[in-house]
Amino acid sequence: MGTRQPGRISLDQGHHRPVSRLLRCIPVWLSILVLGLPAAGAQGVKNPDTYLHAGPADFDTLDPAFAEVGGGASPHAIASIYETLIDFEGIFVDRFVPLLATAVPSMRNGLISPDGRTYTFPIRQGVRFHDGTPMTPEDVAYSLRRFMLIGAAPSAYLLEPLLGIYHVQDDKGNLAVSFADLQRVVRVQNNTVVLTLQEPFGAFVALMAGFSWVASRRWAAAHGDWDGTAATMGTYANAHIEATAFHAQANGTGPFRLERWDRAAGRVVLARNDAYWRTPARLARVVLQSVPDTGTRVLMLRTGDADSISLGFAGLPLVEGAPGLRVITGLPGSTSVSAVIYFVADIDTRGNPYAGSGRLDGEGIPSDFFADVHVRRAFAYAFDHTAFIAAAFRGRAVVMKGMFPVGMRGYNPRQEYFTLDRQRAIAEFKAAHGGAVWERGFSLTVAHLTGSSQSEIGTSMVKDGIEALNPKFRIAIRSLTWSTYVAERRRHKLPFFFGGFFADYPDPHNFAYNLLYSASMRLQRFQTPPEVDQLILAALRERDPRRREALYFDINQKYFELAPSIALATSDGLRVQRSWVRGWYFNPASQPKYYSLWKE
Helix, strand or coil: CCCCCCCCCEECCCCCCCHHHHHHHHHHHHHHHHHHCCCHHHCCCCCCCEEEEEECCCCCCCCHHHCCCCCCCHHHHHHHHCCCCEEECCCCCCCEEECCECCCCCCCCCCECCCCCEEEEEECCCCECCCCCECCHHHHHHHHHHHHHCCCHHHHHHHHHHHCCCCCECCCCCECCCHHHHHHHEEEECCEEEEECCCCCCCHHHHHHHHCCCCCHHHHHHCCCCCCCCCCHHHHCCCCCCCCCCCCCCCCCCCEEEEEEECCCCEEEEEECCCCCCCCCCCCEEEEEECCCHHHHHHHHHHCCCCEECCCHHHHHHCCCCCCEEEEEEECCCCEEEEEEEECCCCCCCCCHHHECCCCCCCECCCCHHHCHHHHHHHHHCCCHHHHHHHHCCCCEEECCCCCCCCCCCCCCCCCCCCCCHHHHHHHHHHHHHHHHHHHCEEEEEEEECCCHHHHHHHHHHHHHHHCCCCCEEEEEEEECHHHHHHHHHCCCCCEEEEEEECCCCCHHHHHHHHHCHHHCCCCCCCCCHHHHHHHHHHHHCCCHHHHHHHHHHHHHHHHHHCCEEEEEEECEEEEEECCEECCCCCCCCCCCCCCCEEC
8 A cells, every 4th residue: 555735743642532532523523514514415516527536645656656556645646647558347356458558468369478478468559648749669668667677666566477576676775687687578579568477477467457557758768767778777776756757747648637736735636638549538627635634524525525535434424324425335345455553573763753762671662673473463462353343444344364355365264363362462472572571561652644544543442452451561642644654664663554455456466475475575674484485486376276275375374373464354345425426436456547437
């Protein structure tokens, strides 16, 4: 679910801001903003050819193979530099339009085979990369193969339907795929690219709208990335995020090209691609700025220095009714879980300040602390979901009943779910690790994302809820910037972490796979029982809608019983922008894009 501004990492040692204090701060900020600024609504359009968006996260890469919906600031840049073969049509998650392909495959137009396994994409001619070289079908095939080979988290979305695997390497680090495999499932045929699936996959068109990013093979090879051959593929398999040529450089076909990535300033600047194959964008520049502090982001918006900002519902009082601003609520949220606590079942405790002593001795936690289901359930029962929704979302969210949000197939209104129950939490703690947790206590540190009110409020409430049960339970809190937060997650240093889940395609399998299936749980190092994995695969393959829904009901129950993570709340989306912004629309399954925007 990220020009990098060094962030302050503070170990508060218990002196964190409790929720009540955080909320009391808001009216103070608001009074400063209201009284201390001129009426922005009376001003003309500021910097009419430049659009600036400010968010709390910084950038962790510009490589499209690592781009995920909701993945920090990076997708804001990637989705304007690079393009996919097809795209979602406007606001719709189930309608599609051609982009770098000239047609959307369907049974009707013959571009999907009768058995549902072969998809043919006619490739658009006359498109050029930002370096002026023409895009070819070979570039498309290379990009799809590289997407799978690179081994980033999104790679599984193509590895699964095309090759029936989830990781490009096996548990011993050996390649699980050959170059012949990649050639077999991704073929160039005249001016088309043909993809062959292992079996029919109903959501494949939506997957291609989200992940078929196209890059230049020749440019990649010239800049030290994979050259598209069998001889070098082993070198680039499962690549580190900062080790690719695409990490800090870019050469796409999109409406904007990379002008610079200023890591020290936390800023990416995009310039209009005047040679774009469609009508060039109306904006001359897009500036994407990392601003961790909420109050600073709001000030930038109120003065017109920012055209839009990322803001949680807890910050609504800072902008509601302000002149010159447009606050848009009620955006569809049926393809996302707004807040999730993810537990790590095998923590790397070596030199790890988040795990204290690394033992269950009252001064730390062992690596397998959250491998015990009783610990996970205890944390779930100790959390006040209702108070969290009131504080973090100002009541504009609902408690999750399992992993599926309302409106998604698989949602069961009668599904049992976790609510605040201190007696159950105590009972679970007393059963955890043979009773040692309750008797000895523990100490750990949890991190929240700097500038994220939901993350800050959530971690504070975990601390308050757990420490109230037993004086031997101690939780400290650190604040981390996005890139550091992501890095610590990848290193398995965080005992648990807050996040959300934004569906990469609108199908219940996307939720079941990411929140419960073993192959997707590398960040959490959680091993789902084999029978539950098989249940998830059975639901994926089931074609009868009623039987498929029943299977997802069963999967939802398993998610509750195993509690590898706790889906807390789902809410409608929130957008805050200047009233001079034109052309914006919302698609919950799509990356943020700036091509359609202008200011007047």
